[in-house]
Amino acid sequence: xxxxxxxxxxxxxxxxxxLRIGGAxxxxxxxxxxPSPGQGNSSDEGAQSSPEAPTKGxxxxxxxxTDLFSILGKDVQSPSGQTMGRVVDLLVDGTRQPRAxxxxxxxxxxxxxxxxxxxxNSLRFDAGDPKKAVVADLDRDEIKAVPEYKDxxxxxxxxxxxxxxxxxxPDPGQ
Amino acid sequence: MNLLQxxxxxxAAASAARGLPGLDWLNFFIANFQTGFGPxxxxxxxxxxxxxxxxxxALSTGTIASMASQVPAGAxxxxxRNKRMAAATAIAxxxxxxxxxxxxxxxxxxxxxxxxxxxxxxxxxxxxxxITLALVDQRAFGERLGRNARYAAIxxxxxxxxxxxxxxxxxDRAVFLFAGTLAIPALVALASLREVPSAPLRPPAxxxxxxxxxxxxxxxxxxxxxxLIAFAVCAVLFHLANAAMLPxxxxxxxxRAESEAGLxxxxxxxxxxxxTALLSPWAGRAAEAWGRRPILLLGFSALPIRGILLAGIGxxxxxxxxxxxxxxxxxxxxxxxxxxxxxxxxxxxxxxxSLGLVGLAIGGGATLSTVLVGxxxxxxxxxxxxxxxxxxxxxxxxxxxxxxPETRVIADA
Numbered sequence: 001x002x003x004x005x006x007x008x009x010x011x012x013x014x015x016x017x018x019l020r021i022g023g024a025x026x027x028x029x030x031x032x033x034x035p036s037p038g039q040g041n042s043s044d045e046g047a048q049s050s051p052e053a054p055t056k057g058x059x060x061x062x063x064x065x066t067d068l069f070s071i072l073g074k075d076v077q078s079p080s081g082q083t084m085g086r087v088v089d090l091l092v093d094g095t096r097q098p099r100a101x102x103x104x105x106x107x108x109x110x111x112x113x114x115x116x117x118x119x120x121n122s123l124r125f126d127a128g129d130p131k132k133a134v135v136a137d138l139d140r141d142e143i144k145a146v147p148e149y150k151d152x153x154x155x156x157x158x159x160x161x162x163x164x165x166x167x168x169x170p171d172p173g174q
Numbered sequence: 175m176n177l178l179q180x181x182x183x184x185x186a187a188a189s190a191a192r193g194l195p196g197l198d199w200l201n202f203f204i205a206n207f208q209t210g211f212g213p214x215x216x217x218x219x220x221x222x223x224x225x226x227x228x229x230x231x232a233l234s235t236g237t238i239a240s241m242a243s244q245v246p247a248g249a250x251x252x253x254x255r256n257k258r259m260a261a262a263t264a265i266a267x268x269x270x271x272x273x274x275x276x277x278x279x280x281x282x283x284x285x286x287x288x289x290x291x292x293x294x295x296x297x298x299x300x301x302x303x304x305i306t307l308a309l310v311d312q313r314a315f316g317e318r319l320g321r322n323a324r325y326a327a328i329x330x331x332x333x334x335x336x337x338x339x340x341x342x343x344x345x346d347r348a349v350f351l352f353a354g355t356l357a358i359p360a361l362v363a364l365a366s367l368r369e370v371p372s373a374p375l376r377p378p379a380x381x382x383x384x385x386x387x388x389x390x391x392x393x394x395x396x397x398x399x400x401x402l403i404a405f406a407v408c409a410v411l412f413h414l415a416n417a418a419m420l421p422x423x424x425x426x427x428x429x430r431a432e433s434e435a436g437l438x439x440x441x442x443x444x445x446x447x448x449x450t451a452l453l454s455p456w457a458g459r460a461a462e463a464w465g466r467r468p469i470l471l472l473g474f475s476a477l478p479i480r481g482i483l484l485a486g487i488g489x490x491x492x493x494x495x496x497x498x499x500x501x502x503x504x505x506x507x508x509x510x511x512x513x514x515x516x517x518x519x520x521x522x523x524x525x526x527x528s529l530g531l532v533g534l535a536i537g538g539g540a541t542l543s544t545v546l547v548g549x550x551x552x553x554x555x556x557x558x559x560x561x562x563x564x565x566x567x568x569x570x571x572x573x574x575x576x577x578x579p580e581t582r583v584i585a586d587a
Contacts, residue, residue, distance in 0.1 A: 070223055072220075072223045072224070072225065073220050073221045073222060073223040073224070082433060086217075086220050086221060088220050088225075088226055089225070089226055104217075104220060105428065106428035106435050106436065106439075107217075107424065107425075107428060107435075107436065107439060108338060108424070108436045108437075108439035108440045108443065109212065109213065109214040109217065109334065109337060109338055109341065109440075109443075110212065110213030110214040110215070110216055110217040111212075111213050111420065111421060111424045111439055111443060112421065112423075112424025112425050112427055112428045112435075112439045112442075113217075113425070113428065114425055114428050114429065140432070140433055140435075141432060141433075144428060144429055144430070144431075144435070145429050145430070148425075150552060152552070153552075
């Protein structure tokens, strides 16, 4: 039975098609791998020996887990420890600078929250503990009535803490 | 059929409506675990690092699935012999969805859980209504639906409090783990209904818990019933006027209140539920005694009143008081929706398919409400938004007055 099925024209056509595709793939892979034979080994060693070792034209930098951390979803608190909301988005400008974090402010079980843009320099991050909340140099009363951030609006209102102008210089306490 | 006097039949029917603790608890626990699937899910997904675009995509998938499944799910429940099995499967699926949301917050799992939850919910509501209709006499149906709505409202209120506490103290994930485990007591309550003897007073037209499936190849003519269309149109406008009121009022509280804003919003959510719990049994009894129309008009007229008051009054504590009016509208709609559809489909069957049609109307109205009124609030301010909601509520009330016939069937033995 099996042999007779292999003899059908349809089977043979499929088999040839498969061979042609497989062959093309093999050639493509050989060509891609061709210019740098044995590259797999060297890249592994290079990355381990030095963080700055070039790999295929890019640099790999290594940081401690406590130095960099994800910011989406992080809690935001006032300096006195009041819960403000969570970071839901970031706004950057054309000079590659982050300008504001959007926080989802207030509400109860997700009802009645307002999205508010807080100036990037009004935020403090604790580099030592990635689990710790972001601290905004603002309190709830100062931001509760700020016009809401909507990506459909032409004007974006960003709230800046009164103190953060002083903090533009590196803060020794940080 | 039996030798009982008419008077004692009525008494027996009334006590049958009250004496179903399993049905009380079933409604309580269903409302309980469904609370977690509300707006809170976007808070949770934010906390696990989801972007706003991804959250929007996953939740829209759920909304579309919910709309698409209302009528097919209702038809499926109509076609199933065993409504209890339909309800049990739906509860289990919702429980698993809640656990999946808690354990695997990745896009595929959350979207799948949203779709499963939408379809299961579209099965569960009609299935519970059909089980209720099978367990009590048609004359006690209104009062029993009142009790269903009462325990659902208590379940909503308790869940909002407990889940708020969980989210605050144990983290957002705990809310969904808790919601998932609540499927177990709901299933126990459902299973306990088996011990209730099926009511001997049931008129032959009503479906029984294990009624034979309706003959296949039935026509869809009943969907063009003038009363059903009229009620569906009223339901669209009711929820178009209703759904956006709480979110906009709550955002106004966030804007104006001090640090206690969260508690005020909690009161805006829980307060109306308590009013609903108080008024629902009355709404069921009154609809049986006075007819559906006067009660429906009363409930709908709460909408324009609430809209106008919210437009004019901004004090956070007064907003709590205004929100209490929502309890009246919710009680009336929650009881009269399954009651009126039962009236309309009394002779033709197709009860849960028709519930699904009105469910689609409700979902469409509610979705449009938040989208449209969000735009109005953006461009013209919150006051105009509330006034437009009040206007829609007024139109809805006028439509009940002009379009909606009395559907009560006086069942004199």
